[in-house]
Amino acid sequence: MGLFKRAVCFGAMSVLPACGGAALEGGSDAVLAAQESALATATSRGCSFEVTAAVVTPPPAPAVYNLTLRRLASSTCAWPAASLALPSSYGSSAPSVLVAANELGVAVGYAVKGSSSGGPYRTLGFSHVDPESMAIVRNAGLLSSNTVSLTSVAIDLDGTTLKSYGIKSGTIAGETGSGGEFVVSFPDFFTSTTPGTVVAF
DSSP, X not given: OXXXXXXXXXXXOSEEEXXXXXOOSSOOHHHHHHHHHHHTEEEETTEEEEEEEEEEEOTTSOOEEEXXXXXXXOTTOSSOOEEEEOOOEESSSOOEEEEEEETTEEEEEEEEOOOSSSOSOOEEEEXXXXXXXXXXXXXXXXXXXXXXXXXXXEEOTTSSOEEEEEEESSOBTTOEEOSSEXXXXXXXXXXXXXXXXXXXX
């Protein structure tokens, strides 16, 4: 797998970046912080991008999380800082949001609950964002019958296939196989609208 990005992990902070990755053998806070920072960002055409989630309505009220993709200003980026609002998520369980990128574009994956009411079901979303305009080129969504969380997003070594792994309860629309983990694959994610496939294991 190429350009591997781990999921966002949320705690009690009001704005939280993506985090995750392989478990650390040591307990170094500095190493963990550096790892989380790296995994929260991706680079396309000389620009760095990050995903965050802000708690708009904190518990005990039904929590609302606003997800955002940001382009960071830098000496290597030809364009100014900018941001793009992603779908909001509701409920006490925090969403997962991930980012990966290459020269073809920025890929964002997220698992959100679209309403404060109803069951625990969540929607998986995958967006292709143009690095220059910060406009969404493509959206793809998959509905889960129960809770679901993304644990990684990656662009394969071929440079065009997007893969995302996660854990779930219930089933995801169109999935094959069975089990509590899954992988979603989108061939030619940046250059086509070919639907993704979901394999549970």
